[in-house]
Amino acid sequence: xxxxxLRDFYYHASTFNNDHDQQSFGGETDSIYGVSPSSVDPSYMxxxxxxxxxxxxxxxxxxxxxxxxxxxxxxxxxxxxxxTAKQLVSAEDLGSNTGEVTGTPNSSISxxxxxxxxxxDSDKSKKDGQPKGSEDGxxxxxxxxxxxxxxxxxxxxxxxxxxxxxxxxxxxxxxxxRKYGQKAVKNSxxxxxxxxxxxxxxxxxxxxxxxxxxxxxxxxxxxxxxxxPLPTTLRGSAAGLFPPSMLTQSPLGGPSFPHELxxxxxxxxHQMNNQATAGSMFAQNVSPFQQYVHQHQVPDYGLLQDMVPxxxxxxxx
DNA sequence: CGTGTTTGACCGGCGC
DNA sequence: GCGCCGGTCAAACACG
Numbered sequence: 001x002x003x004x005x006l007r008d009f010y011y012h013a014s015t016f017n018n019d020h021d022q023q024s025f026g027g028e029t030d031s032i033y034g035v036s037p038s039s040v041d042p043s044y045m046x047x048x049x050x051x052x053x054x055x056x057x058x059x060x061x062x063x064x065x066x067x068x069x070x071x072x073x074x075x076x077x078x079x080x081x082x083x084t085a086k087q088l089v090s091a092e093d094l095g096s097n098t099g100e101v102t103g104t105p106n107s108s109i110s111x112x113x114x115x116x117x118x119x120x121d122s123d124k125s126k127k128d129g130q131p132k133g134s135e136d137g138x139x140x141x142x143x144x145x146x147x148x149x150x151x152x153x154x155x156x157x158x159x160x161x162x163x164x165x166x167x168x169x170x171x172x173x174x175x176x177x178r179k180y181g182q183k184a185v186k187n188s189x190x191x192x193x194x195x196x197x198x199x200x201x202x203x204x205x206x207x208x209x210x211x212x213x214x215x216x217x218x219x220x221x222x223x224x225x226x227x228x229p230l231p232t233t234l235r236g237s238a239a240g241l242f243p244p245s246m247l248t249q250s251p252l253g254g255p256s257f258p259h260e261l262x263x264x265x266x267x268x269x270h271q272m273n274n275q276a277t278a279g280s281m282f283a284q285n286v287s288p289f290q291q292y293v294h295q296h297q298v299p300d301y302g303l304l305q306d307m308v309p310x311x312x313x314x315x316x317x
Numbered sequence: 318c319g320t321g322t323t324t325g326a327c328c329g330g331c332g333c
Numbered sequence: 334g335c336g337c338c339g340g341t342c343a344a345a346c347a348c349g
Binding site for chain 1: 320321322323324
């Protein structure tokens with residue numbers, strides 16, 4: 001990341017809210033992270049949202065992720081906006097079928113809800129209900145293809161968005177991406193690029209766009225989960241960035257996102273709960289993400305646990 | 318020649 | 334029904 005001029009690293013959970021939630025976002029919230037709604041998917045779940053779902057305050061967030069004062073302003077712009085329990089649950093939808101966000105983070109509330117339930121709720125999702133005709137197994141993803149049977153809602157993939165201070169738009173994350181489209185973003189001079197994982201049968205996509213109000217910020221939205229490990233023929237820096245142990249397949253079929261790599265680090269919980277031992281991390285084989293988090297004084301694993309589905313968190317037996 | 322990018326056209330959903 | 338808009342396709346092109 002350093003070789004891409006990455007200066008800051010934001011974490012940003014996103015999911016597929018039902019249309020009601022989306023309308024709440026789009027209608028009541030002027031901006032998300034200071035970005036015009038048109039340039040950012042309204043289904044985003046902000047850090048603040050996560051904080052509202054937990055006992056953490058904003059100061060913890062700022063401290064945890066080293067948010068600059070300017071960034072704080074952006075985040076704080078969401079302060080005061082109502083967040084319904086539904087939205088909080090939606091945040092959990094981001095790939096996990098458990099719904100423990102609103103409750104105790106450690107409790108494993110039996111799934112059932114989340115994506116399946118969210119699916120029914122989204123009867124007329126606006127932006128999240130994209131066709132994605134190529135994912136139905138059938139490769140009939142041509143124009144005019146209507147393989148989607150009527151009444152059958154397209155199963156939507158979990159999404160995850162990052163806000164990254166970077167000078168380059170396309171951040172190397174270890175996977176190989178093929179750009180398949182670019183669209184101008186309304187109310188923004190910066191275009192939005194669409195990428196797809198080049199690995200066969202992998203339907204993961206990501207969108208990359210630059211923040212209108214903060215051109216130094218790149219918003220990367222991952223959609224779906226990789227069903228394969230990181231490519232062996234890594235180009236760029238990812239192969240060298242991450243220890244081999246982190247490039248192995250996870251229960252999810254491989255780490256989909258950089259933060260997921262972070263979450264996969266064993267003993268992360270203990271190290272982060274012990275600042276005294278954290279200092280030794282640099283002598284160990286830690287990822288750049290861990291180093292970043294450490295450098296920015298992530299105080300407690302619990303913070304991440306509150307924001308990341310427990311599925312992403314691996315505990316030592 | 319294989320791989321990735323560019324770019325205009327197309328499609329479907331949604332609001333009016 | 335129409336227009337807008339986000340997302341996708343695919344031919345043409347660039348590059349190593």
